[in-house]
Amino acid sequence: MTELELLIDLHKNSERQGPGSEKDTLKALDLLNLPTDRKLKVVDIGCGSGGQTILLAKKVNGQITAVDVFPEFLKELNEKSQNLGLTDKIVTLEKSMDDLPFAEGEFDLIWSEGAIYNIGFEQGLKKWKDYLKVGGYLAVSEITWITQTRPEEIEEFWKAEYPEVNTASNKIKQLENNGYSLVGYFYLGQDSWIETYYKPMQARFEHFLKRNNYSELARKVVEDNQAEIDLYQKFKDYYSYGFYIARKNE
Template sequence: MDDLSLLIDLHRDGARQGPGSDESTRLAVTLSGLRGRAGLRIADIGCGTGAATRVLARELDAHVTAVDVLPAFLDVLAQRLDKAGLAGRIEPLAVSMEALPFDEQGFDAIWSEGAIYNIGFEAGVQAWRRFLKPGGILAVSELTWLTAERPAELTDHWMREYPQVATAAEKMAQLERNGFSPIGYFPLGRDCWLDNYYRPMQARFDDFLARNGQSDAARAIVAAEQGEIGLYERNADFVSYGYYIARRVGG
């Protein structure tokens, strides 16, 4: 089994494939000003197994297109939609976020929790703007420095893994340069990382290793995840996901 297949196997059964919470999604919905509007069309890009997707469908009068490049995650989403009674309001779509088959100005809002890094924050902001109606909402969570200075081990790690990590001020400026007006921001709390993502993942490690025959590749993935968890636990004051809510401005 290759590394991608192993990562899918590790994360497929998780409620979330990255830090977040239903409460943070609801707060972003509140800040977006979308509540009370009828017949919304929303794209949730990089939705994974659909934790945020389901919140959007419950909170808003909306049809949600749930986009992920991995069909295995969308299969889990479909099963969870049936149980939640939301199947008629959410349309899964297996496609890369770099090749979205959407009409220009077709959506009232675009959501992406913890996934825009796959294309890069500014590249994603630039590419997805055209799919929003004038005044449409972009809501994304993105790895963000919480302070101007931080421990070297943290900076070194994330500059290797995701060089586009930056402060909220820098991310806001990128939004403004690319035709958006920021209307809300908040950093995710430690519970979004530890209680909702890291601890449940750690609880799956033993079964994951057993399913995969304690292979060297599976052990390497667990070791890498444990290393990232330890890094976060030591440095939670300095880094998180920032949740950015912005409105498309101009033509």
């Protein structure tokens, strides 16, 4: 197996493939003033196995198109949807987020938790805006500095890993410069990293290694993910995911 295939294998059968929680999804949803007089069209871009997609389907009056590039995660989501009786509300689509087949003004709400970095925050704002109706909403979580200054070690790490890392104030300026108005913002608490993402991942390490015969590459995947966890534990007071909720102006 390749390293990418091993990463997918590690994250299979997990509630989430990144930091976040049901509480965060509901908090973001509560900041929206969604129309109630009609069924809405929603797209969840980079949905993974759909922890937040299922919640959206339960809470929003409408249909959710769940998009991910990895069929393994979409298969899990389809199984969950079927078991919960939500197949009439969730449609899955295997596509890359930079090659979406949607029409202009198709959606009332674009949702993306912990995934927009794959295309880049500003690029995502620009490309996805076309798919939103005027007055429609964008809700995305994005890696964000939560202090104005931070140790050089973590600053250099994130600048190398994701050069678009920035403070919330600068992210909000990008939203405003690209035709959105901020509706609300908050950053994810430490439980959304540790309790709902990192601890469940660590609990899967041994089974993952065993089914992959403790291969050198499988060990590397575990070591790399443990290094990420250690980094967060060391510098968790300086960065998180910021959740940005905005409205398309025109």
